[in-house]
Amino acid sequence: MMASLAELGRFALDRLARLGRANLFLLQLLRALSFLFRRPGLLVKQLHAVGVLSLPIILVSGLFVGMVLGLQGYANLVDFGATSSLGTVVALSLIRELGPVLTALLYAGRAGSALTAEIGLMRATEQLASMQMMAVDPFPRVLAPRFLAGCIAVPLLTGIFTAVGILGGYLVAVVQLGVDGGSFWAQMQAKVQLLADVGNGVLIKSTVFGLVANWIALFEGYQAQPTSEGVSLATTRTVVDTSLAVLGLDFLLTALMFGEW
Amino acid sequence: MKQKNLELAVGLFVALGLAAFFMLAIKVSDLSSLGNDEGYRVTAHFENIGGLKARAPVTLGGVRVGRVVGIGLDPQSYEAVVTMSIDPKYDRLPTDSSASILTSGLLGEQYVGLEPGGMDSYLKEGGTLKLTQSALVLEKLIGRVFTNMASGESAPPKTP
């Protein structure tokens, strides 16, 4: 009994210390960002790695999610003769929730895990240590460009996911099921608000998610035990922790932003 | 050469992302919801506005001419005060035009429909629509049908 209590206490302290380290890590990351003004080329390379290379999965997933929303929405609305609201349903669910959340989850799986593995392996193979011995600080040189690139890429990917999803919904609803195209867009425009929906949902949520996803990914990589087992463990933890953090934060943000409805 | 391709791909990616946001702003949401629209404000008092919400469309002859920007309550008369913003394109609405709260379809959303009057003076910023017709509240409507039916049953014997 006493032992398990002590175990629990140790676990809690351990977690707390980890959180503290993570925050210090974030601070160091943010401080290193200014370096990128001098070396924008580093950013381009990382934007390619986390942004451009994530595009295929984002495009395909966005299209399919939008098409499913169109089908499901139609099946439910057709009973009330309200299929003209289909555009609203598709757009609002994508803009407020599915776009930011699914993009962040896909990003964690596609790019976050890769970031963790890359940084972890760089540590395991002493690349970071040798960089330090060459008097080059890995924070501005290696970590900051990845962080900033990720933080830029996630909102852009979210915008693309959402837009493609709405097009997918349009394809199913208008092209396939024969909903009136005019009312599809008109109803959508009447109900979707630029600041309250697109601003809060796509822009703010995705920015927060992007920050968290990249923070976790880089921290896990940097903290990983420098062995193949440690790196694989860290990669798993990146995906799990990011998913939990994104879903939890999504609830919080939704309650804050859309609470009045 | 390789660096060039990389830059090109990243440039395309950023452009695509911005285009997506552009589409969300222009095509999906209503840009004019950005508050500072140039329309002129007109108010109307209603006994009952039913389920009318801010941002609901204001139409004339089925054409959208503006939108509802505010809903309040007149503390003296206990009437609902609906503030509308009318597109300055439509600056020749007679002052005796009437406003009614209508429903698109049986379960659709509610909107304000205008009927033009015949006066030569036109509505301006701060103007008021005097003639209004409240929303059709389903419960009241059903209640009225029942009373009509009841009085209708007893009526025929009276008239020859």
Place this chain on the structure above:
Amino acid sequence: MLAISARSDFAPPHDDPLVTMRRLSFSRGEHRIFRELDLTIPRGKVTAIMGPSGTGKTTLLRLIGGQIRPDAGRIEVDGICVHELGRKELYQLRKRMGVLFQSGALFTDLSVFDNVAFPLREHTRLPESLIRTLVLMKLEAVGLRGAHALMPSQLSGGMARRVALARAIALDPTMILYDEPFAGQDPISMGVLVKLIRTLNDALDLTSIIVSHDVKETAAIADYLYLISDGQVVEHGTPQDLSHSASPWVDQFMHALPDGPMSFHYPAPPYETDLLTGTPS
């Protein structure tokens, strides 16, 4: 000089040392790696630190580079106390050190050329044409100019080590730390490397520290040797001194004898107790 070195009669072999360590202690958890170690590296010479695997030779290099801090004692490089420096000063000092890691530690996302160019691009504002000249020069020195377009994954272990050496000398440091430079080299490139380390040291007026257990090669180029075992300097002197040493430690190590006072094993409880208890402790 040749008596088993007790601290009392420890004398620096030269008047102007580049690196001095005084009463240095360092442990990893329970495992004490150094116990009050004293060591002096003379300027402008090739000094070798030898000892059995796991005695902490790599750890010693890390202490000199300021990557880890000692538990007690003092390490001075060129009169500067390494473990008391702030990050800025430490980085300033490291620009004058070249380090060849045991694993090579090449950047896997950069080509051989870019790996060697990395320190130049980070620390200088040289035009690209000059960087190209310098890089090709360094690669030529290690015999890998033809491999400049390859990626590290396309190199053999020995080639990777040589590229890492080219990178370590890219900034013309005043001091180079070599961690096992000869491991994994074929006899020819081993001979080239041995000559290269010596030539670099003399031509550029460097100070070289070699960590190695290749006794023959190391003894051939080193001006001065340290033998460490069990957390302390067991013996030091010139290669000639050591090869004629009467000490059983030195004899065992220099002539690669399997049995002797130096332990081949990681510290452990007696074998029989481990076998009898049945659970490894």
